Amino acid sequence: MTRALGWEIVAAEPQHGRLEATDTSLLFGCKDDIVIRITPRERGSQLDIRSMSRVGRSDVGVNAQRIRRLLKRLTTATAHTPRSTEPASRRPAWGHG
DSSP: OTTTTTOEEEEEEGGGTEEEEEEEOTTTOOEEEEEEEEEEETTEEEEEEEEEESSSSOOTTHHHHHHHHHHHHHHHHHHTSOOOOSOGGGSOSOOOO
16 A cells, blocks of 8 residues: 555564655655554554654645545545454554555
């Protein structure tokens, strides 16, 4: 899913539920860093997402928009996925692709 958004995967640690990626703006070629962490919980998972520009003081809302776009895709992808009866602690943190 992250590749479909045009992100370059920098590091993936599925065993720790952590993914790091970089997104490059089309206009100026500026690099933004994205970190996603998934923590299993009793009922589901907790998702922490950070997106931060490497340069400048203001991103004009680009990072927030990037996170909203990811969350929308995740919501759409999981809306038609059957719920697992397996405890969250035994499921993989995320799929690849």
